Amino acid sequence: MIRLSRKRLGAFLEQTRELASTTDLLIFDAAAGADAKVMTFARAADEVVLVITPDPASIVDAFATAKVLFRSEPDAKVRVVVNMAESQEQALKVYRALESAVRQFIKKTVYYSGGILFDSRVSSCNRNKTPFVLGERSLHVSQDVRRVAGLIGSTQVARQAQTVGMQRAA
């Protein structure tokens, strides 16, 4: 979708606005990185969630994305979700590493929206083409996802961007 021309992307966004009356939240899963098209799409979103992993390369990539985003949207409010963490403590540590770098070099703030623990059973659910959140509700990872979703869906946020763009209905 990011490869759409600007005209098509504009038409697509126009169509998404038609869903505003029947939808509370639209979530777009965009590509990672500070790609210009991703940034264009992110700027159109009301909120952005950076989904990162404990891998340093992922954190650096997210930092670069935040740097480009804040340059064009100084008022952007960015959430951070740490995926595939070994523990909630590690997830929090990863977030703090990113947040401290954003605060140090960009003079902005990113908000923590939760951590999702790694679970090998997710892969088996994927092979079975079953959403683990629905098929394995008792898993800790399922509970983590629900908690993150609840946190993102319930908090009032100003317009911000991300690798996952969200539009809130007016």
Add this chain to the structure above:
Amino acid sequence: MRDIHAELEQWDYDAPTTWEPSSGDILIGVVKGCSSRGSENAVETLTVQEEETGLLVAVLLDAPDLANLIRLQRPHAGERIGIKCVSSRAKDPSRFILMVDRDQIGEQPLPIPTGEDAPEAAELHDDDVEGATYEERSFIEQALHEDDPPNPEFASQEDDGALREIIRRQDEQIAQQARSITELESIITSAIPLLCNSAGPEASAKADEPPANNGMSKFALAITFVSSLSLALACYIAYLLLSAHV
């Protein structure tokens, strides 16, 4: 027919002029603001101060494609923009072109699309500018490997509690030592009268007279004293051992 008289009577010199472009018209200026919809039927308006004339121009965002372009690029107040009307036909889906003059290094201006699937502008590849610098990467890696810095406030509270516990234990030890010393003193004190009484009543009656067995009495007294001293020493050693164990 327009009521020109009324319009002239109510003429507001400060009111922006509505931009009614024809095909080929270009508007370049600085964004002054964007009015939101007051009602469902109202149209959003982008106010632009035209660069060439300095006049305020109201750009109606009633055209869907122009509204989408504005929504995509989100020009802020103070930013310089350019709008070109490509087609004056209202039904044409792509009537306008919008460019925002932003200071974004690496973001190239969009080419004029020749078709629906015309490619977008070149992507950003200048990692030195858009990516993380070496210093930023090092900072992140260092932050990942460092333990969380102790909260100074919490650390002082923890140390304070530990110190209090140490002081409490020392107070208990001192009290125990004082009790032990008191017991030793009582033992020694009670032992001395026994030593004196062990010599018998004759000793007290013949206190002025040198005893016949002066050497033996002295020896017995010495033995007793040594025994008492040994007892006291043994108690003291036991006390030291107990203190060291605690």
